[in-house]
Amino acid sequence: MADVVLNSISKTYNKGATRAVNNVSFEVNKGELFGLIGPDGAGKTSIFRILTTLLLPDNGTASVNGYDVVKDYKIIRRNVGYMPGRFSLYQDLTVEENLNFFATVFNTSIKENYELVKDIYVQLEPFKSRKAGKLSGGMKQKLALCCALIHRPTVLFLDEPTTGVDVVSRKEFWEMLKRLKQQVITILVSTPYMDEATLCERIALLQNGEILSIDSPQTITAQFLSTLYAVRSDNMSKLLHDLRKLSLVKSCNAFGAYHHIAFQNNDPGWAQQLIPLLEAQQHTNIEVKSIEPTIEDCFINLMK
Numbered sequence: 001m002a003d004v005v006l007n008s009i010s011k012t013y014n015k016g017a018t019r020a021v022n023n024v025s026f027e028v029n030k031g032e033l034f035g036l037i038g039p040d041g042a043g044k045t046s047i048f049r050i051l052t053t054l055l056l057p058d059n060g061t062a063s064v065n066g067y068d069v070v071k072d073y074k075i076i077r078r079n080v081g082y083m084p085g086r087f088s089l090y091q092d093l094t095v096e097e098n099l100n101f102f103a104t105v106f107n108t109s110i111k112e113n114y115e116l117v118k119d120i121y122v123q124l125e126p127f128k129s130r131k132a133g134k135l136s137g138g139m140k141q142k143l144a145l146c147c148a149l150i151h152r153p154t155v156l157f158l159d160e161p162t163t164g165v166d167v168v169s170r171k172e173f174w175e176m177l178k179r180l181k182q183q184v185i186t187i188l189v190s191t192p193y194m195d196e197a198t199l200c201e202r203i204a205l206l207q208n209g210e211i212l213s214i215d216s217p218q219t220i221t222a223q224f225l226s227t228l229y230a231v232r233s234d235n236m237s238k239l240l241h242d243l244r245k246l247s248l249v250k251s252c253n254a255f256g257a258y259h260h261i262a263f264q265n266n267d268p269g270w271a272q273q274l275i276p277l278l279e280a281q282q283h284t285n286i287e288v289k290s291i292e293p294t295i296e297d298c299f300i301n302l303m304k
């Protein structure tokens with residue numbers, strides 16, 4: 001059963017000049033961990049604000065727990081948890097005061113739902129008298145998650161919860177989400193980090209307000225039809241330029257320490273031809289290896 005349903009949702013700003021969300025439809029099943037993956041400006045926040053009833057769509061319909069986001073906004077606000085990208089905590093209140101405040105707003109108490117947040121809150125307890133503004137990024141993120149959970153929501157919306165957080169805290173955060181799933185809470189999480197996509201059960205890849213693909217991360221990467229190679233040499237910027245000029249190369253993109261390339265067809269002989277071709281162009285220490293595509297490879301491929 002679907003807990004969240006979007007039907008052809010569109011949203012523009014600046015009197016129609018900025019198209020933020022363009023005809024987006026998808027469903028999120030009950031208890032699912034669903035990721036909205038896309039770069040800055042892709043439309044993730046606009047979609048979250050529509051689903052949490054803070055923004056009206058221009059067109060289309062959407063529902064949460066079967067309730068319409070426009071007509072039934074009061075019920076939805078009581079039932080969902082929302083962790084916005086910024087400003088969800090009161091910086092001048094302590095850890096405990098923040099959590100108490102959010103519990104009170106929802107007519108509940110920390111005690112009543114402590115079991116749900118216990119795993120996360122125990123890590124914050126040593127700092128419970130510290131002002132939220134004085135917490136580290138990772139701790140703020142944990143407190144914001146506790147605050148979004150304290151009224152036991154049926155659906156949890158987490159907008160870029162790991163943006164600007166260190167790698168260890170990011171990892172811990174995703175482990176917390178996996179544990180939360182066992183409580184049968186439907187979770188929608190957005191992230192610009194493509195590596196986090198594989199931690200979701202299903203994802204929607206979003207660019208310029210449009211869905212490029214929706215499926216499990218495994219299915220999306222399996223649909224990448226070309227054989228992919230990682231290539232490096234001592235001069236990576238010249239390498240990118242030279243690879244893009246080769247007629248046998250279909251696509252070439254910079255990926256950290258390597259460039260990822262796909263050939264015009266999947267003939268394995270072309271990878272062997274590549275080294276002498278690059279040597280002829282004065283490249284040294286050339287390495288070419290076959291690799292599995294990542295979600296980022298798929299995203300770039302779908303953008304074209």
Ligand SMILES: Nc1ncnc2c1ncn2[C@@H]1O[C@H](COP(=O)(O)OP(=O)(O)OP(=O)(O)O)[C@@H](O)[C@H]1O
Nearest residue numbers: 013014018019020039040041042043044045046047
């Ligand atoms: N209130 C607003 N007024 C005008 N334009 C807006 C407004 N909010 C968002 N936009 C624009 O709409 C587009 C989608 O923005 P949105 O915030 O939904 O995307 P996002 O994927 O969440 O990106 P980010 O992480 O940068 O917030 C962007 O071009 C953004 O500049």
